[in-house]
């Protein structure tokens with residue numbers, strides 16, 4: 001259907017083969033990944049493979065939509081029309097396997113902002129909030145920074161569950177331990193990472209139901225951060241917590257965004273679904289209390305264009321990520337088997353078990369930064385349960401993954417020589 005909205009391309013402009021291996025120089029664009037070395041205490045020749053964005057250009061149709069909007073030259077207060085909502089709902093239905101309702105959607109300037117508002121909306125200072133470490137570190141920060149108490153039901157790690165290629169172990173939820181922590185600490189809120197960053201799990205409906213039933217039994221509201229939902233690898237699928245059934249949906253908040261999927265984190269917009277009207281009113285009130293009102297105009301223009309026209313781009317991106325993953329996994333298995341990759345199920349962030357090196361925190365940091373000349377997120381950033389692990393972002397051209405592998409292999413050889 002032709003659009004009357006000038007910010008909406010009427011037809012897909014993508015479809016051609018996209019070269020995700022094209023090197024794009026991001027230096028000088030004020031990006032965190034390449035322009036924050038000095039501020040973050042890193043040497044300029046450390047290869048940055050840390051922050052969760054991609055060294056990839058967004059879909060051409062989204063660039064075109066943004067260019068049209070920018071060329072208009074006026075950037076007053078803005079609010080998207082109905083086409084935005086339809087694009088978001090249709091995307092979630094096509095790619096994430098469930099159809100939320102229009103009235104459930106609350107727009108926020110980011111998922112972490114939404115997590116913080118959920119903490120403020122549904123808990124009181126001093127209340128316990130549950131997380132499963134090792135987990136994306138802002139979960140801990142938004143709880144602590146709001147004067148609530150972090151309680152943890154750690155994920156269970158079976159180090160021997162790997163295979164030839166994915167030599168790292170497997171993470172699971174120990175449901176009995178999970179319920180014990182809930183009983184002992186009485187959290188009001190559980191922040192679930194679904195799929196899980198950094199361990200890469202795409203939780204199954206059974207696992208989600210298990211956690212959900214414990215939460216329902218004990219009156220715990222679930223905030224399900226589903227920002228990595230679109231990256232489910234072949235053989236895996238995303239299940240939204242809200243899709244488990246009405247009673248689960250009514251007790252949860254689901255956080256989504258185009259920002260990871262389409263690399264638009266700098267445009268700061270996310271879509272939060274709160275099915276229950278009473279919970280939604282509390283959540284919206286917490287957002288209003290921050291003084292936050294309209295979303296970023298360029299953020300919604302880009303989100304809508306990506307969601308309307310980005311299916312093929314995403315399919316091609318995922319093929320590219322599979323190739324990068326195969327390169328990384330095979331190189332490590334062959335040349336640095338001490339570094340054991342945990343099989344990812346739905347993310348481009350790889351979680352590598354380095355415990356076979358026998359290094360303490362400081363030693364592993366020296367291995368990464370001094371020996372391998374890499375800038376990574378160290379496992380302990382995700383909680384003490386992450387000790388001995390590193391996280392590597394492979395959403396970049398193949399050459400960058402090759403260079404990362406070269407550096408890790410060289411550092412591992414040097415480590416071997418030091419062992420004598």
Ligand SMILES: Cc1ncc(COP(=O)(O)O)c(C=O)c1O
Nearest residue numbers: 052110111112113136197225227
């Ligand atoms: C699980 C998870 N949630 C949220 C975010 C960030 O979301 P936002 O930039 O919308 O605050 C990330 C980014 O890496 C993430 O991995």
